Amino acid sequence: MSTPAEPRVSGLEIRSIDYVPLNERHGKLWHLGPLWFMSNAQIATLAVGLISITEGGNLLWSLLAIVTGTVIGTFFMAFHSAQGPQLGLPQMIQSRPQFGYVGALLVWVFAYVQYAGFNVFNSVLAADALHTTLHGGVRLWVVVVTVVAMAVALVGYDVIHKAERFLTYAFLVIFGVFTVGVLATLHYPPGSFDLGGFRWTPFLAQFGVVAGYQISWAIYVSDYSRYLPPDVTVRKTFYWTYFGSALGGIWLMALGTLLAAWAGEHFDTITSIDAAGDKVFVGFGAIVLLFAALGLISVTALNMYGGSLTLISAIDSFRRVRPTLAVRLLTLALTAALSLVGALAATSNFLQNFNDFLLLVLYLFIPWTAVNLMDYYVVRRGHYAIAEIFNPHGIYGRWGRHGIIAYLVGFVVMIPFFSVGTLYVGPAAKALGGADISLFVGLPVSALLYWWLTRSVDVAAETRLAEAEAAELEQAAREHREP
Template sequence: MANPTPDAAAQDRGRLIESRSIEWVPLDERGGSPKSLFSLWFMSNANITTLATGMLGAALGGSFAMSAVAILLGAAVGTVFTAFHSAQGPQLGLPQMIQSRAQFGYRGVAVICLIVVFSLVGFNMFNQMLGGEILVAVTHADVNVLWYFLISALALVLAIFGYHWIHRTQKWLTWLFLLTFGILTVAAVVVVPLPAEQFGFSGFTWAAFLAQFGAAASYALGWAPYVSDYSRYLRPETKPGRALFYTYSGIFVGASWLMLLGAFVAAVFAGGDPIGAVRALADQVLPGSGTVLLLSALPGLVAVITVNIYAAAMELITVADSIRPVRPTRAVRLVATSVVALIAFVGSSVSTGEFLDNFSSFLVILLYVLVPWTSVNLVDYFFVRRGHYVISEIFRPNGLYGNWGWRGMTAYAVGLVAMIPFAVTAWYVGPVAEALGGADIALFVGLLVSGVVYLLLGRTIDREAEREAARADLAATGAQAVAFGRR
C-alpha cells in the first residue's frame, strides 16, 4: 500500500469536527506522531480523580509507605495491558471494541460494549462530582446541578470536535499541569513534613495493600477498552513498540504521580476529602494558593470527561451497529456523544453518598469485569491470530467472525466465574478471600483463567485460512482502501 500523503493527513487533522467514528481509518487520513500519546494519557490521569484513588489505602489504615508501594506496583501492572492494546490502533486503524468483534462476534461484542459504557458513565459521574465540589469550594455557591451542567457541556463540545482536538487539548493542558501541580508537588515534599510512622509499614495488612494495589491497577486498566481509539489515526508503519512506550509512560507517570500525591495528602490530613485536602496542602505551602490550584485542576477534569464521552459514544454506536447496521456519519456521532453526556449528567445530579466509599467499590467492580476481556483480546491479538484480521469481515453480520464469538464469550464467562471465590467487594467476600484474610487476588485469577481458556479454544480456529483471507482482502482494497467499514 502507498504511504498516506502529508497533505491529506494534515487536511483531516485540520477539520473542525471529526467525521469518522467506528469505521476503518483510510491510509490517506493517517498521520501524527506516537509522541502525542504521552501527553494524551498523561493528562487523562493527571487529575483530581486519580489523586482520590491514591487516598484509598490511607482510608483503610495504611501508611504512606505501604500506599506508595501498592500504587507503583498496581499502576505498573495495570498499565502493561492498556499499553499493549494501544499498540493495536496504528496496525488495524479501528476502535478497540470494533476489533473485539473478532473475539466476541458481530453481535456478541455489544455485551462488552454496554459494560464499558457503564464504566465510562460511572467515571464521568465521579469526575463531575469532583468538579462540582471544586466550584462549590471556590465560589461558595452550592448549586451542583448547574456546575455539573457546565462541566458536561464543555466536555461535550470538545468530544464533538473529536480525535485531533482532544490530542491538541491534552498537550496544552500538560504544560498547565506542570506549572501548577508540578510546583506544588516539589514544594510540598520540601515544606510539608510527614510523621515518621508514615515511612514505615507498621499496621500493614494484605487487605489494605491489595485494596490500594487493585484500585491503582484497575484505574490504569480502565483505559484498555478504548485506548486504541486514540491511536487509530497513526500510520500503520508506526512501530508497535513506540505506541506502547508512549502510552505506557504517559499513563504510568500521570497515574503514579497523582496517586502518590493523594497518598501524601491523606497522610498529612487524615480523614480529609480530596478537594479539601488538596486545598489545605496548597495553602500550607503558600497561603491563599489553594483556590488557584483547584481552579487549575478543572480543565484537566473536563478533558478526561471528554475522553470518556468520546469513547463511550464509540461503544454506543457499536452496540447500535451490532443490532442493525448504522452508517457512521458525523450526525450519528454527535447524537451518541450527547446521549452519553446526558446520562452522566443525570446520574451525577441524583447521586448521593461519600465519594471515596462509592469510588472504591466502583473500581473493584470495574476491575473484575474488564480483566477477562483484556486477557481474551490480548491473547487473541498476540498469540492466536498474531495481528492478522480480515478488516472488511469485521463489518459484516454473519461474516467470518460470526454474530456470536463463542470462544471469546466462553473464556470471558469462565474468567468471571473463576474470580467469584476470590472477590472482595462491599457486598460480597468470596470464601477463598475470607481464608486469605480479605486479600483480593481475583485480578490474577481472572487474567490467567480467561487467557488460558481462550488460548485452548483458539486452537480450533483455522488460522492459516484466516491469514489467506486477510491477505486477499488487503490486496482487493487497492492503494488507499477507502471503502473499509463504509455502508
Template sequence: MSENSQQTLIENHTVDYVPPAERHGKARDLFTLWFSTNIAPLPIVTGAMVVQVFHLDLLWGLLAIVLGHMIGGVFIALASAQGPQMGIPQMVQSRGQFGRYGALLIVLFAAVIYVGFFISNIVLAGESIHGIAPAVPLPAAIIIGALSATAIGVIGYRFIHTLNRIGTWVMGGALLAGFIAIFGGELPADFFSRGGYNLSGFLATICLGIIWQLSFSPYVSDYSRYLPASIGIGKPFWATYFGACLGTILSFSFGAVAVLATPEGTEAMAAVKQATGVLGPVLMVLFLLNIISHNALNLYGAVLSIVTSIQTFAGSWTPSIRVRVALSAVVLAGCCLMALGASANFISHFIGLILALLLVLVPWATINLVDFYLIKRGRYDIASIFAADGGIYGRFNPHAITAYFLGILVQLPFANTALFVGPYANWIEGVDLSWLAGLLVTAPLYYCLATRGRTESAGELSLAE
C-alpha cells in the first residue's frame, strides 16, 4: 500500500479497481468480520423462532440450525472468494454478467435492501440506548445510533475490519459467558423436552439458515477485494465460511437456548437478559455496540450501490472521499427522518418488506456464482467492466437478464412474503421453498444460455475468418 494511502484515515476507494500495490490484509480478517458481525440481537431473535415458532426441541433445533447455516455458508463463501481475484465491489462485478445497464436493476434492489436494514437497525439501536439509559429520549438515541454507524461506514474498509477483529474476542467471549451463565443456573424442567420433532419446523429452520447466509451475497466480496490476488480462492473461501457459519450457529443457538431457559412465551431478548442473570445488562450493552458496528456495513453497502448506479451513466467519474462522505450524509439524513417518523411496529413491517426483496437476490446470486466459477472461471476484463459502452460485456446481456427474470417468476408460486403469497406457499406448512425453486431453475438455464451464446459467437468468428 502506498504511503499516501496509509496516511489517509478515510478509505479513498469506492467502486473503482483496487490495484495490486494497494492490496493488504490476511484471509483471517474475513473470519473475524463475519464471525463478529453475526453475534447480534437479530440472529439471536431469529434463532429463538426455532423454539417459539417452529416448535422444535433443543436437539432437533440445534441440528437444523447447524445444517441450514453449513449449507447456506457455501454461497457466502463462494461470493467472498471472488473479491481478491476481482478487486472491485460485488455490484460492479455484476456488469460482467448482466452488462453495464443490465446490472443497474440489481444494484438498485441492493441499495433499497441496504437502506432498509440500516433504518431498521438504527431504530433498534435507538431503542437499546433508550432502554439502557432512559434519560436519553428515543429520538436522540436513534440519532446517536445512526451517527455512530455512519462514522464507521465513512472511515471504511480498514476500520470496519479492525472493529470486527476486536469484536470477535469481545463478542465471542461474551456469548460463551452467556452460555455458561445459562447452563450454570437452574434450568426449567421442560428445558430438554419442550417442543419436539416436526418435519415442517425442521425444514423451515434449515431454509431459514440458508436464506440468512444467502442474504449477504450482494456485498460479501466488498470486504475481501483489498486482499492480494495471490491469496487464491481457498483461503478466503474457508475463512468466510467458518466465520459466517460459526457466528450465526452460535447466535441462533443462543437464542433458542435462552428462550428454553425461561418461561414459555418470554420475548427473545428479555429471555436473554433474564436467563443470564447479572451478565444480562453487560450483554445488552455489548449487543448495542455490535448493532452499531454491523449497521456500518449496511451504510457502506448502500453508498457503494448508489455510487455504482450514478457511475453507470458517468463512466469516467470516480468519486472523491468528499463525495462519498457527502453521499453518506444524505443517506444518514433520509434514514433518520424515516426512523424518527416510524410507528411502533415499523421494524417488523419494514423487515417483512425487505425480506420480500430477497426474492430478487436468489437468481442474481445463482447467476453470479455460475458465471464466475463455471463459465468465465474468474477471468474478467476489468477495463470492460468500467467502459462506458460495457466493453466486451455490452450494455445488456440478454442471456443473464432472461435467466434472472425467469428465476424470479418461478419463485412466486412458492413465495410467502409481506408483498405476495403464492398458491403453493404452504406446500410444506411454514417452509419457504421459493429460494430452492429459483436456484434449481436459474442455474441450469443460465449455464445453457451462456455457454450456447459463447459457442455461437465462436462459430460466427470462425466463419468470418
C-alpha cells in the first residue's frame, strides 16, 4: 500500500489506542535504534546487573549471564516491535484477539503495575542523582522529574523519538569516557575473571533478571513503531529494535556489574557512579549523574506514555472511549500522579527489592509474550480485522478463552520453578539449588498450548473481513480527530 500525500497533522499527539491511518504514517526505520538504545542506556539498567555479584558470583560469569540473558530476552521484545507498522496499533490493544475485548484486562492490569513500579524506581533514582549534584532535596526533584516527564509524554510520539536520538549522541560521548575510566582505573577482587568460579544459582538468577528486564519492554514496543509506514519489513524493524535495545542493555548492565564488583558491599548506584567518575577527573562524576538524570526522565516519559495507553485500553473495555487530546491528558495526569505518590512514599526497602520486582514482571509477562507472538506469527500470520479489535461484539469476542487458558496454564506450571529472593522459592527451584529456570518452562507451554487450542481459527475468513472493512477503517480513523 502507498501512503497518500496528505499533510500530517503536527503538534500535540491526539491518537492513543486507535488505529493510525496511512496519511499519518511517518518517520524512518533507523529511528528505532536510538530510541531503544537510549531506553536501556540509563542508570536504572545498572541495577539489573547487580544480582549475580550480590549473590556471590564472580565478575566474568556475571558478564556472561548478562550477555546471554540480553540476547534471549531481547529476541522476544524485538518481534513485538515488528507488529507496530503492520497493524498501526499500540502494543497492549493487540492483546484483544488473543484474550478478548474484556479478557485483555488480565494483562493490562499487570502492565499498568509494571509501568508504575518502574516509574517509582526511575523517579527516585533521578531525584537522588539531581540532589547529589544540584542539591535541593530528593522530594523536590521527584516532583520536577515527574512534571517534566509528563510534559514530554503529553507532546507524544515524535518528541520522544527526537529526545532519544539527541540523548543517544550525548550518551556515546559521556558514558564512553566514563566506561573507559571504569575499565582503566578500577581494581577488582581476586578471582573476578576465573572461569573456574562458576556458580549455577547466581548465574541463573542474573540471567533471569536480565531476560525479564528485556522481555518487560515487550509491552511498549509497538507504541513506538506504529506510526511507521506499513511497507517497512518485519526483518528490518526487528533488527533496529533488537540491536538498539541489546547494545544499550548490555553496556549499562555490564557497567553495573563492574561497579558492584569494585565497590563490594559498599556499592550504591549514585555514590558509586560519582566516585568512579571522579577517578577520570574531579567533577566528572557529577557530569555523568546529571546526564543520567536526563536519561531517567526520558524513560519515565516512555512509561507514562505507555501507561496512559494501557489505562485508556482498560477503560475502553467497559465504555467506548473516543481518542482525544483531553483523554490523553487525563490518563497521563492520573498515571503521573500515581507515579509521584509512589515515589514520594518509596522506602529504601523498595529500592533494595527492585530485582525481585523485575522477576515478578518476568513471571507475569512470559505467558503473555508467548501467546501474543504465537498468535501473530504462527496462528494468524499478521492478518487481523483491526476494526473488530474495537468492536465489543466483534469476532474476537469479549473473552478469549484460548488465550486466557494458555496464559494461566503457562503461569501455573512456572510456579514450582520460581525463585524470588527471600519471598518465595518453589520446590523445583529448591531441587536445582535455588536456580530459576521458569522462563524455559512457561514460554513453550503457553505458546504450544495456544497453538493447539487455536487450530480451528478460520484465518482466511478473518482476512476477508479485514479486507472488506479496510476502506471504512481508514476513513473513520482520518475523521476521528479533534478540529
